[in-house]
Amino acid sequence: MLQKTSGIVISQVKYSESSLIVKIYTENFGLKSYIVNSVRSKSSRTKSAYFRPLTLLDMVVYNKATSSIQRISELKSLYAFATLPYEKNKILIGLFMAEVLSKTLKEEHPDTELFQFLVSSFILLDKMENDYANFPLIFLFRLSAHLGFFPSSVNDFYVSLPGMQLSIEEEAILNELSITDNNIFTGINNTIRRRLTRLMIDFYSVHLDNFNNLNSFEIIKEII
Numbered sequence: 749m750l751q752k753t754s755g756i757v758i759s760q761v762k763y764s765e766s767s768l769i770v771k772i773y774t775e776n777f778g779l780k781s782y783i784v785n786s787v788r789s790k791s792s793r794t795k796s797a798y799f800r801p802l803t804l805l806d807m808v809v810y811n812k813a814t815s816s817i818q819r820i821s822e823l824k825s826l827y828a829f830a831t832l833p834y835e836k837n838k839i840l841i842g843l844f845m846a847e848v849l850s851k852t853l854k855e856e857h858p859d860t861e862l863f864q865f866l867v868s869s870f871i872l873l874d875k876m877e878n879d880y881a882n883f884p885l886i887f888l889f890r891l892s893a894h895l896g897f898f899p900s901s902v903n904d905f906y907v908s909l910p911g912m913q914l915s916i917e918e919e920a921i922l923n924e925l926s927i928t929d930n931n932i933f934t935g936i937n938n939t940i941r942r943r944l945t946r947l948m949i950d951f952y953s954v955h956l957d958n959f960n961n962l963n964s965f966e967i968i969k970e971i972i
Contacts, residue, residue, distance in 0.1 A: 889925050901923055
């Protein structure tokens with residue numbers, strides 16, 4: 749049956765000589781895998797750029813409950829990014845967020861609030877002209893609320909990560925992040941930002957299986 753849905757590209761792997769298997773987090777069906785035939789061939793009418801991580805799509809798809817891999821009938825861009833796929837630092841942050849999502853989005857059921865949060869987050873990052881070095885840290889905070897383990901205060905970190913030590917300034921920042929909806933949080937120096945982002949990754953690892961070893965963090969910590 750053909751059905752419409754919006755989607756966020758999470759990852760892709762090559763399949764055969766010219767095809768891809770793409771994981772897409774859809775608004776209506778949750779996380780799904782789609783095979784896209786001949787997309788890497790010169791004669792393909794479907795642009796491979798559609799399947800870059802975090803690309804936002806409008807799709808008409810075949811959705812068969814008995815199949816683990818679905819097919820896409822039609823697709824077009826849901827939102828055309830102006831900077832996210834082109835600016836080096838934003839590309840790296842985008843790869844970090846895509847890896848986080850690849851380790852957290854497991855369920856094949858729809859979550860409209862989570863989907864809309866992700867779409868609005870990516871569009872916000874795309875539009876930001878500066879002061880986006882804090883974005884990965886803020887994104888991890890906001891995403892945790894949708895995943896069910898949002899830290900309501902710094903005490904949640906001490907409970908989840910025994911032996912952890914924080915400075916007074918770090919405690920204050922974590923407490924502020926737990927009570928504010930401000931997505932443009934400033935006033936964090938590089939050293940503290942990296943420490944707190946690493947701390948959030950460790951916090952995720954306590955609450956989620958197989959969340960450790962985020963390769964992209966080693967890349968983005970050079971730019972945040």
